[in-house]
Amino acid sequence: MNSVKPSVWAGIIILCLGIVSLLMSLQYTYSGMVGPGPGFFPVWLSGIIIVLAIWYILESIKGKNVSAQDWPTGQSLKQILFIIMSLISYFILFLLVGFLLAAIIFLAILFYREYKWYVTVSLSVGITLFIYVMFNTVLKVHLPSGGILF
């Protein structure tokens, strides 16, 4: 195990979130003409989140009520990072070259390790075209076929 538990880090992040939102909330009107203003609820929320975050950090340090879930290591960590990377590359490709190419490449990346290359290609192209046609014609949602590059 690391010296600092993940849940302590999570607690610190939530604490920061609470502090930032408290600082922002204080800029909104706390109390208006007819009663509490737009700042009222957020100030209270942020305050409560700060208290809860501190409580959570203390509980985590004491090792009370810890999460039963394990963090991934080795092979499963690789698998997860792989999926996350392919999602991010889809997003970038979608911006650059539009839906069609991005989707085909994204699906191909995911299928490639499990299927032979010709199965991969036909699956990726087939599924992409199916979704494209469905959304553009039946559901009338326009998916861009080009991006920034062309």
Added chain:
Amino acid sequence: MMDSFFLLLQGFETALTWQNILFCFVGVMLGMIIGVLPGLGPVSGTALLIPITFGMEPVTAIIMLSGIFYGSMYGGTITSVLVNVPGEAASVITCIDGYEMTKQGRAGAALGVSAIGSFIGGIVAVVALTFLGPLLSGVALKFGPPEFFAIMMLGMLMIVALMGKSLVRGLIAAFVGLLLSMIGQDLVSGEYRFTFNSMELMDGIDFAVMAMGLFGISEILLNAENPTKIKNAGKVKGLLPRRDEWGATSKAIGRGTGIGMLLGVIPGANSIIASTFSYILEKKVAKDPSRFGKGAIEGVAGPETANNAHSGAALIPLLSLGLPSSPTMAVILGAFIMHGLTPGPALFTKNPDFVWGLIASMFIGNLMLLILNLPLVGTWAKIAMIPYKLLFPIILMVILVGTYSLNGSVWDVAMMLFFGLVGYVLKKLDIPMSAMIVTFILGSQLESSLLQSLSISTEGFMIFFTRPISAVIMFIAITVFALSIYSGIKNKRGQLAADVEM
């Protein structure tokens, strides 16, 4: 009483147009598929289909979305029984005796009994909705902002108290959900809050984007970690239990219906609690409890009935009070708002066509599911056999495109992916996302009812304790809260406290 009956008949008029029948069917079919397939749950499934409903009449849209919800309850059973893999969390308990029965070659009886039980549980719950819904909404019409605030507080605290193993983690989820709902323009004052000067954040975060990320993407990532291996299911023969089992089975179905309905009305008491409770009860009342775990038919009939009765009853607080009792209900509530309907007591009087059409459609939907389940059970088993390595890229693709199609915005896609990662981390930390999405959707209502209460109040926060109805509700809420702190200190939070989607 008679009023409800006539209104229901009128509801059938709405529900029986060809269009509504078609989309009811589409809804329950998709629900079955979502139930059968691992890696796609009802929350992300419902959220995913919201863009499709944009062009529809509100009633058609909600008929389809609720069909997905109760349909998935039927579907989840099939894989539990046949291959010992629960399609949905609510069917985990069915694995115990259901899979045992399959090993004894009695898969057909197990599936038949759960389809019949689910049908009975579902129908009785809808009947309860027919008569209780208008009653409850009649009472709630007299409520003012303080009462609504108190009810929402109670709902929130119940969810926090019942979901998740640690109280502090549940509260964190609930309050972060509320904070996220503050992003965007404040409806009362028109002021923009927490937008960081970004154009996209001015409209706030779309609840469907959040639901798909938190529940869709994170589920895929979790599955990637420990892939579920599904082996081939055998042939399913015969759908009825043995003659000597009928008595015990029908009693189990009766008890399951009662438990499911009771727990369905309580916010936060999710369907997994209903099915587990029913299993425990069946074991308690059985003459020979040692049969349980070795293929006792009551162990399948009871829990399966309970989770379906639960899903029907969960619509009672949603329609009459506007209070979602689970994440899927919260997403459906979001769809209500998107279609210009205000959920809450006024719904029954303001949009009777809508409410009664929806209720009537649930009778039809449950009947369709019974037919889909009894003769076609083998086909569903085959769908469950689709290899996951083929499935998950397609699910990801559909989530990506579905998010984009909400507003045609790339920002939404980025936001959804971000919530996907957050959801995965939250799952690992065991912070209940269910609490987060429910409070996120209730956030603006909670704030406006609080502000309204405080502005009509002359004694500040005391208004919640001086008005009798809100005082009682607040008292219950505080008791629930105190009890959950107590159980936290005593470390008595049991196995029931799981974070599940239903």
